[in-house]
Each structure stands twice: as structure tokens, then as C-alpha cells.
Amino acid sequence: MFGAGGGTSSYREAEETDLIILWGSNARETHPIYFLHVLKGIHNGAKLYVVDPRRTSSAQWADGWLGLDVGSDIALANAVGREIIAAGLENREFIERSTLTFEEYKASVEDYTLEYAEKETGVPAEAIRELAHAYARADRAQLCWTLGITEHHNAVNNVLALINLALLTGHVGRWGSGLCPLRGQNNVQGGGDMGALPNKLPGGVDVESDEDRARFENVYGSKLPAEAGWHLSEMFEAMETGDMTALYVVGENPAQSEADMEHALHLLEGLDILVVQDIFLTKTAEMADVVFPASASWCEADGTVTSSERRVQLVRKAVDPPGEARDDIWILTEMARRMGVNWEHPTAEEIWDELRSLSDWHGGMSYERLEAEKGLHWPCPTVDGPDSPFLHGRLWEDPPAGPLAPFHAVEHAPPIEALDDEYPMRLTTGRRLESFNTGVQSGGYRSPLRRDETIDIHPEDGLRLGIADGEMVRVVSRRGEVEVAARYDGILRPGLAFMTFHFPDDVATNLLTINATDPKSGTAEFKACAVRIEKIPAEARREAVAAAAGGGS
């Protein structure tokens, strides 16, 4: 954020803040550990607002729930901003001292009246006003979001719209006030921090900066590409155009996690060579030419992980990986050796120390210190200096140290796929507490909470369509169709349906989703597509049952 890819606050601050907004996040189910911090905050008196199309279990804890229509986040955020300005609740001192382009922002939100926002988002004007005033008047506030913000065709603009609100109110850079994008996995943050991004070197360094790149080249003893690489969506485009013919996948399952799955499978099949390195034989691995069985990073290897609060923690190896499985470092160094470079076999700590010599964020984080202090928040540049539970305290200095934080005027743009007579239902996708993504890691054990995939619909839709609770239905989008049981769920509203993608082997939800991606982040619009739900004719159903019975005998 403001150039650094990470949340500005530590988890602990959620316990000591006065207001928490979960925007496009059902943290109660999808970030249960973070939600424990939220619950402590609530217990200590913090108010909670939840912005989500569904009245999720997180929303049920909230002082206020704003059930916006899918993809209308910018309309809502801009209206909140406009209301804060109109009510004279913006933080003038902070805006003047530490931000840029406020006037442009102010002009850009002028048309986002409460009435307009009510029409565009469905949320009553009074509820929007309440959120605006609560956020602006809170002494400290945390604004958190997840994939409800980023899995849209305009993901980056969505994020910018939220950052604008923090700048408007000064809710950033102070203990208890900040911005928290909650990451999807325990080490998404760490992966990016280590340079597993097409445009970044480790420590958030820009690939395209000649000066910085030279520093890395010196230490690595090798030339580095001077241009940003492809992000995931661009890779698929490159497969389509034939510019990319080889793919090395580490710990991902793109055969089942990509939007418009059928298309993705087709492209993966067309590769010259596919290499997969994973601890499971995933669907992608089944398609691969070569599979490297890897080690489980939480118990079979040394290293570090970095959580959403930029906290680096040590992971210690407890057991050897089974069979032919190998440590990821070993696999990579052996790959290098076969390609003619001898990296020998460095330990995790040696690699870490090399990183520390290059990354200012991590310079002060010796293994010794990480162990003694139970993890450190980057940036932590010096061994004897402090780490940084929250970022951008510099904005509160007078004058602020470093560059000022600019507002970004962004405009509302509805989901790519509008609803029409043919596809009248809005389908949004998400996750449940007891399963993880495509189920590769969570499908192998039982959970009393787990139930099979369903398409969740509001009971009124069920009655209108003549679909009973539990009835098998066919869900059709412009890209594909699946058969799945319908489930009545009152937390939705008529016209809104919900599915997960936890059970791709049974119900390939991503056959339905749209591969419309954000031009800057490359994230696909998993959160919004148009579908229709069809009854399966009784005859077909009988045949299916008979076939199943026959198969079982």
C-alpha cells in the first residue's frame, strides 16, 4: 500500500481499535484467526461494520451490515467519502499535511450522493450515512478487506477507493488505525515479499529499476531480466498466443482454480512441457510431464512464513519428508545444477541471510532475533533497531517523511457481465470455514462441518423457480454448466446465488465463472457472473438416479 505490498497494521491493533470495517470479507469463516483478534476488539468495545452482499456469519456479529449489490463497492466507498466531506468530518490537518490531489478526489465523488449510492448499491442511504459518520468519528479504525474487493475486474480501483477513505479520515499510520488486506494463505505475503511477483524483486524492489537490479545482479552473480514478467492471467494469454510453451508450477492448482476452467484446461494441455512441484498429486500435477514431490513447509522444512500483518516467523523442520519427497530448496538447487550452475546446497538460514543483505525490509531479522522475539514485522532494516507493527507513521510527522500519499479518483464500474433475461441471477463465489480453496489440502480429512457443494439461493427464488430445498438443479452461464443441489439460505437475497469452489471434482464451479481480469492485478472476476438456474426434468433425473444405482450394483 502506498507502494508497499502489505497491510499497514498488526493484528493486535484490531484488539485495541474503536471501529473495524470488514469490506468484502467474511473473516469469521475465511480468516478465523484474524477474527479472533476482531472478537477481542469487539469484547473491548470496538464496533464492527461489515460490507458484504451476503449477511455472512461475520455480518451477524456486526453493529451494522451493509448488503451491497455485487460489484458496487466503488459506488458505496465514494458515497461514504462524499458524505464524510459533506458532513465536514474529514481530517483536514492530515489531508493538507500528508496527502496529494484531495481536490481532484473531492470533485470525483461529488456525484456519489447517498441517493445515487442507494440506487446503485441497494443499501439504504441511512445505513451508508451511518457507516460514513461512524468511520470518520472513530478515534481509531481498521479497514480490512479480502477477495470481495479484489476478485473483480476493477480490483485495483476497488482497493484505491478504500485507501481514499483512510486518507480522508487519517485512519492510517497510527496504532489502531490502518488498512488490512487479509491474505488468502498463511504465506501469500511472504511469497510476494520474496520476489514471487512478476514485477518485484525480494523486499518489494522494482524489477525495472536499473540501480536496484544491479545490486541484486552483483550478489546473484547473474544478469536479471530488466522488464516485469507476466502475471498469471497474462501467462494464460501467452499460452493462448503460443508465446509461452513451458510452465513450472510450484504449489498451485491452476487446472481447478482458474476462472473459465474449461478454457484453462485446454491451454494447459497445449503446453510443450508442464512441471509441477507440490506436496499433493493435484489435478494439475496429473497433467504434468514431470512432478517433483516437495516437502510440507510447516513441518518438513526450515524457513520462514510471513502473515498478512507483515510478520515474519520462523518455521522449524520437525520430520523428514516421506519417500522421494524433497525440500524445495534441494529441488531448486538440483534443478540449477542440472542446468549447469552449482549453487551447492545452502541452508534456509544462508539463503535468508543473503536476502537480508539485499532487502531493507528484512535486514535486521536474524534467525536469532526472529526466534527470540517470536516474529518481527517488516520493515526491520537494522539488527539493533525496532520492527514495524504498523506502517506509514511517517505520514504523521510534520512535515511528513518521504513522499505524500495521493488520493486516486476512481469511478464505479459494474461487473462485466450484466444480468439479462437469459441469465437473470447473480452468482458470487467464496469460501467456507471448513474447506480450503480447491480442496487439495482440506479434502483429505473429514470435517463434521463439511457438506457437499450446493448452490445457495434465497428461499423466495426457490419458490419462484419451483425448486425445492435440496433439489438437484442445473446452473448455466455463458461459459458452461454444472449440476448441483440447491440449498435455501436466508442470508442471501432474491436474485443472488452463492457457490464455493471447494469441490472441483464434483462440481466444477469455475466452469461458470468469467475470466474477466483486472488489467493491473490480473485477478479474475470470481465474485460476479450471470447465471440461470434450471430445473432438471424429472425424466432426466430418473435416468441419472438409475444410472447411479446401476453403477453401484
Next chain:
Amino acid sequence: MDLRLIQNATPSEAERQAIDELLGPPESAWRGSVQRRQGLDSHTSHGGHALRRNRHMLLPALHAVRDATGYISPGGLNYVCQRLDVPPADAFGVASFYALFALEEQPPVVAHVCDDIACRLNGGLKLCQQLEERLGPEGSGDGEMTWHRSPCLGLCDRAPAVLVQRAGTDVRDEALAPTDIETVLQSMAGENVGEPRFAGEGDGSQWAPQTLDPDSDLYLLRRIGKVDPENIDSYRASGGYNALRRAFDIGPDAVIREITDSKLVGRGGAAFPTGRKLGDVARAPARPHYVICNADESEPGTFKDRVLMEGDPFALIESMTIAGYAAGAEQGYIYVRGEYPLSLERMQNAIDVARRRGFLGEDIMGEGYRFDLEIRRGAGAYICGEETSLFNSLEGFRGEPRAKPPYPTQVGLFGKPTVVNNVETLMNFPRIVLEGGPAYASIGTENSTGTKLFCLSGSIQRPGIYEFPFGVTLREVLDAAGGVPEGRELRAVLLGGAASSFVTPDELDMELTFEGTRAAGAALGSAVIMPFDDTVDMTDIILRIAAFFRDESCGQCVPCRVGTVRQQEALQRLVAGKTIGSVEDEIRLIDEVAQVMKDASICGLGHTAPIAVQSAIQKLHLFNGRSATT
């Protein structure tokens, strides 16, 4: 909170109405409204802190459901949970904590028949037998009415006692004492059986026999039977509200000083200096402060607070207002046990009248002081008389005691500094404020000042509440009440309640002061004086006491939960002559369990549950000479 409601359970119209009447109509469909607000409910909802702040309405809401149907149905529970944002599992835990809440469907009319110590001496058991003949076994019934045995109903002076609860359209609780089978059945059938309504219908001797004696020097009982308890003007004409006027004149600090100088100590059993409690709360920096009147009088044999609330309710309100003024509180609660319908009715009436007449609410007596009172009705749990259990109960949680410290004067109700006093303690405030602390301290003995109410029942000629200055002996009190019935001989006296000990006829010259009883190895407790004559089977009495504590243990801590059961079992074996090992072995076991309970229980219930049993075994030699069986 994400509520996991009980599946397929919706409230009946009657339950919905009862809860809405208490809490107001629901805000939205998310809170259980039948009407979905077009557009709004699909896109917004409110909840969170604003709802959860009302958790303390859980107990009243459960009462509302029970009153509507006679039991807490799954649908009713669901709706309460939606309205208050309490998980149903949590609310179920609360509902099932209380004896007066049934969670299975039961007939709307229930008779709770007291079979506790005093009533079983005076026809309670016969009544149970008759009800069994007429209505079938305990808990059964024809769908219209049923009956249950009950622990002490606090009507020991008029035993046998029955509480009839009617739910549904004609909601009415009625305490009948003394009563008989025909009266009980008539009351259950909804007929008016004509309990006395106010003092004009009697002379007070029904509650307090001393009121018949023109020479008696009564203070706490002086209005009982003489002043209309439903009329504030009668109260004022008899000196009411003079003390509050004086409190306003001298200011809160001086009130605390007078109470401290009076050396008044708590009358609930613990004998803690009242002035210190008041001063600690007044000085506590956290705000707001609360005042609570503990009227959850449940100690078997105790009924003095009931008599005061029924006979002089305005005096309690004035006393609490003085306490609130001194402690810097604006809100007080009176927690009345659910088995006291007449107390509840008279206190509620007195509060309504006082509020209407400017003695509660904003600007009391034009002095700029704001104070109000709310009644909370218990639901059948002895433990809720323990002050921290009472807080939990009032806040809408299971009435389990909290660890102390922190003490209520620092962290009490809703975590705030709280003065909690028994009814009788508070009722001394007006006298102290009017006459001054030193004058009050001159009554009684050096360390036990003022007058004291004693609850006489059991084998006694004239049962009732008696008031004496401290210093009176046990013999004098028994004589005042006429002694044991003609031709019988005194065998033992239960002194202080079931949580205290038995004393023997050779100890009658014991001075009934805190220090005098302590010196004699007894305790004043809640001032129960229950004599037993030579016709009483004492083993039956201690078995009942043991059963009482087993039932009333809240189950939170192991020593008490297990200890009360082990104690009862060992006693049953002794009484049945089927001991494991020798009689001495069983008595040793009882003593050992008692020691663990005293050492390790969280609250006083566990500490005191073995006292009566042990003292009976030791002093009355109950099992001497009995031989062991295999």
C-alpha cells in the same frame, strides 16, 4: 453473533406477543419480525453492541415465555435469542439453570408444594401424598395441571405452603399458606381463594405476632399490619421519607459516616460492615455505580425479608434511595426470589407509585438527585442469593458465583462498583440517618448493634417474625414465641438456616449476637430459629437438608458438585443401615468430604453445605449405637 437457531422451531403467537410486550416490536426480519421490510432487510441489518447490551433482559424474557405457555419452548427460546443476540445453546444453559423454568412441555398450571423442613413438620408431606392421589405422580397430570415438590417457599410460619403458578391467558402466581388440598385444587382451577391483600384485612399478627403486644418496642416491624403497604400517603403519615429528607440535608458523606458509626453489619449472613461497603463504592473511581437489594431470600426457614417487602415496601424503596444517594448510584435493582408473588406485586406497586409521586426518577423530592429502581424476578435458584451469582443472574447468565477478589465494591454488576445488601440490612438505614449512627450503635451489644429479626417456625407455638435488640438469648426468643407445643419436649434447634448448625437444649442461654453465636461454635446466619420437638425424626430432617444442597449446588466447581452428592449418599446409607464399612467409616467419609468442600469450593454454598449435617451427627448423636451392615 452468528446464532445457530434450533431447527424448525418457531414461536407461537402468544410467545411472540409476550416477548414483544417486554422488549418492544422487533426491528427487522433478521430479529425475528414476521414482516420482511421490502428492500431494507435484504440490504441492511443492525445488531452488535446495541443488542448485546440487552443481555440482562434474558431472564425477564424467559419469564415472559414461561408466563405465556407454562414452559420455555424451542420456538420461544429461538425468538428470545434472535431478539437479544444470544446463542440458543447459551440461552438454553441459562433457562435450564432455574428450577421454575421447564424446558419440556408441561401443563400451564403448576403447584409447587413445599416439602422442606418446616413444611414437612406441618403437613407438607401429607399434601404431597394427597396431590399424588388426585393428580397422579409428581410432574404428571391431565394436561391441564401438574405439581412438583419444592424447596422452602419462605412461608415457614404458615406451613404447609404451596405456590400455584398459572400460565397462559390468566397469568397468576399465588402463594397459599397455610393451605389444604381443597384450597390448592381450587386455586389451580382458577378460583379466588382469598389470600389477605393488605394490612387492613389483618392485624399484622399473621406475619409478626409481637404486633399484638402494645408494649413491644418494634422498629423494623412497626408498620407491619398497621400501615397500608399499597398507599404511599399512609407510609408518609407514619414517618416515611423523613429519613431521605435528612439524608439530602446532611449529604452523602455524612450518610456514610452515620452508617459507619452505627456499626451496622449485613443481615444476610456474612455480617460485613455496611458502612465500609458503602464508602468503598462511593469512592470507587469507575462509573456508574449500582445499588442492589438482595431479596433472593432462599435459605430454608427464612422469611423475614418477605414480611418486610409485603408489609412495608415503601420503606425498602426509601432505604435503597438513601443507599444509592450515598454510593453515588443512579440505578438500583431489587432481585426478588420468584417464589414471592405478593412481594413482587407489592414492590412493583410501590415503585410505580413512588415514581409517579416523584420519589423515584429524575429530581427526587426536588433535590436534583436522579435514581430509579427495577425489580428482577428470580426463577428458583438458591445460589442466586450469593451476591456474585446474583450479578450473573441479573446480567442474563447462569447464576454461578464468580471468583473473589475482585470484590463487588470494585467489580460488581456489569463490572462496575456495586453495593449489594440484604433487605433487612437496608431497612435499618432510615433509623440510622434519622437518629444518628452513635444512637443506633447504643442499641444491642458492643459488636452487634441495633435490632434483629428472627424467623421462628417448626415446632413452635406462635411462629412468625420477631424483633429484638441484639443481646437477647435463644431461650428468651423461644419463650416469646410460646416454646414448643404443649406436652412436647425440645430436642434441637436449627439456628441460622440449613447452612448453619443445630444447637441442643443445653445451649439455650446462648446470646444471639454475631460474637455470641460464634463463641458457641454456631452462627447467626439468616436468623432462622427452628426448634424440633421430640416427635420429629431428625434423620429425615438432615436427609432433606442434604437433598436440598445437592439440588441447589450450581455445579460449577467439583468439590461442591460432587461433595453434596457424596454427602447425601453416605447419609442415605447410614439412615437405611446399609453402610459401606462401619458407621464410623461413613461418618469419617462425611467429615472428609466436608473438609474438601470447605477448603476448595468457590463460594459459601459448598463451604456451608456440610455444617448442619455434621453438627446433627455430632451433637444429636444420630447414628450412635447403630451397627454396620454388609
